[in-house]
Amino acid sequence: MLNRFASPISSLLDARADGHSLPAGLYTRDDVFEADLDVFFMRHWIYVGLECEVPEAGDAVVIDIGKISVILLRDDENEIRVVRNVCRHRGARILDAGPTVVSKLVCPYHQWTYELDGALSYAPHMGKDFDKSCRSLKPVQFKSIGGLIYICLADEAPKDIETLDEVMRARLAPYDLRNAKVAHQVDVIEEGNWKLTMENNRECYHCSANHPELCVSFVDLDFGFDPESLSAEDREQAEAHFAIYAERTKAWEADGFPSATVEQVRDCETNFRTQRLIIAGAGESQTEDATAASSKLLGKMTRKDLGDTHLWGHNSWNHFMGDHAVTAMVIPLSADKTLVRTKWLVHKDAVEGVDYDLHKLTHVWIETTNQDADLVARSQAGVSDPAYEPGPYSRFSERALDDFATWYIDRMRAHGY
Incomplete structure (x- = not known):
């Protein structure tokens, strides 16, 4: 790791003014991109998928993040596992990216074979004295939070993930995401830095002018406004x-549905915010x-009037409603390209048609994501x-962006940049 005072990145971090967006190089430079991968995607907890994506033994999903590839799977004991997608022989990738079904994990190069718990069971022509027990696939630390799978690729994982778990366990319980299914998935590659993608998602300053479909159900006032700029009628x-x-939050909580805002966005390692939002119309x-x-x-x-529990x-960003959920995962591809993977969840027994x-299930967030991709590309340019x-x-409307930029700078410095 570079010492932050010797790293040219440090000057960019030092140049960031409170209450302002980041210096250009933090969005555009390749060395910053590599540092971001190292700090935010290797050393912090990141959302990568769902338990319900691997409902039965042998179901697996491969997720690639930079040069790293992991396999999320369910083993023969019906337990979730996350392992590195690297054969312990000569390092070949075992599975290709995306979902699959396997009875065992077989490396296509030399047929080294692993059980679904990662244990090496077959390594041909390695001799009688070869010890298979020390060549299991490398496990990845993971945590299932209400059916959402978070992983940490570092040896020392941030401990404040427990706060997220504690807060979301009760909030997600009624949705029973473990017994949901992915009804649809869309991958969009945005022509912008991952931080621009996250910043765009964390404010609704732009919503009324850019997201007509979303604004039918979304209340942009929820994300702040300047009261002095409003007319007397609008202020009222x-x-x-x-x-x-x-009144609604108090009633929801009285009925046993946690709803109040909980934020862990500064002076922390695991960054999150959650609140139950009113749905308009x-x-x-x-x-x-x-x-x-x-x-x-x-x-x-049993109710459709419980709003939108956002996380x-x-x-990542997520919206959990009575009838369906939307989850989005962000993976940086380069300094100016970002993958946004959106999934729509319904009850596992729900039948399409x-x-x-x-169309009704997906239309709003397909349009919103495409509109956001255009805005992120404009921002990158x-x-x-x-x-x-x-x-x-x-x-008034971008406090969350200031929180995010401040957290970003603090975490970069904490890891030596």
Whole structure:
């Protein structure tokens, strides 16, 4: 690891002004990209998938992150495992990226064969004295939080993941994500740095002008506004909205549904925010008309009026509603390219065309993600222009961006940059 005072990256970190966006090099430079992978995707907990993606023994999903590849699978004892996708013989990849079904993990190069728990069971022509017991696939630390799989690729994993687990266990329990299924998945490659992708997601300053489909069910006031810029009528409407919020949150919590805002966004290792948000309009789901997309509700849900339990992490965002859930994972591909993988979840027994319409289920977030991809590309083009200089965040609508940038700088410095 480079000493931060000797690293040219340190000057960029030092140049960041409070309340302002990051210096250009932190979005554009290849050495910063490699440092980001090292710090935020190898040494912190990251969201990579779902238990329900591997419902039966032998189900597996391969996730590639930079030069690293991991296998999320379910073993013969019905337990979740996460192992490195690297054969212990000469390092060949065992499985290709994406989902698959296997009875054993067989390296295609020399047929070294591993059980689903990662133990090496067959290594031809290695001699009688070869000890297979010390050549198991390397395990990866993971934690299932309500059915969401988080991994940490470092030897020493941040311990404050326990706060996220404690907060989300009760919030996610009614949705029973372990008994959901992925109804649809879309991968979008955004032409921008991963931090621009995350910043764009963490504010709704841009929503009313760019996301007509989402704004049917989304209330942009929830993400801040300047009260002095509002007319008396709009200010009165905003005050009424937040009065309803307080009343609704109190009622939800009285009914046993945790709803209040919980943030761990500064002075921490594991960055997250959660809150139960009111859904606008019909109030049921993030669809074109804000009504439920699936008649078969998730898990133990019996109500459609419980809003949107949202959860942010530093490489993910999630929305959990009575009828379906949307999860998005962010994986950096280069300094100016980012993969956004979005999945729509429904009850495992829901039948397409009977219980839900796929277009209604997916339309809002397909459109929103495509619109965001355009905005991120515009942002990347702008920060790459010599005319760019870091601009001020709105203290009303972009406080979360200031939190994120501050956390980013602090974590980079904590790891020696």
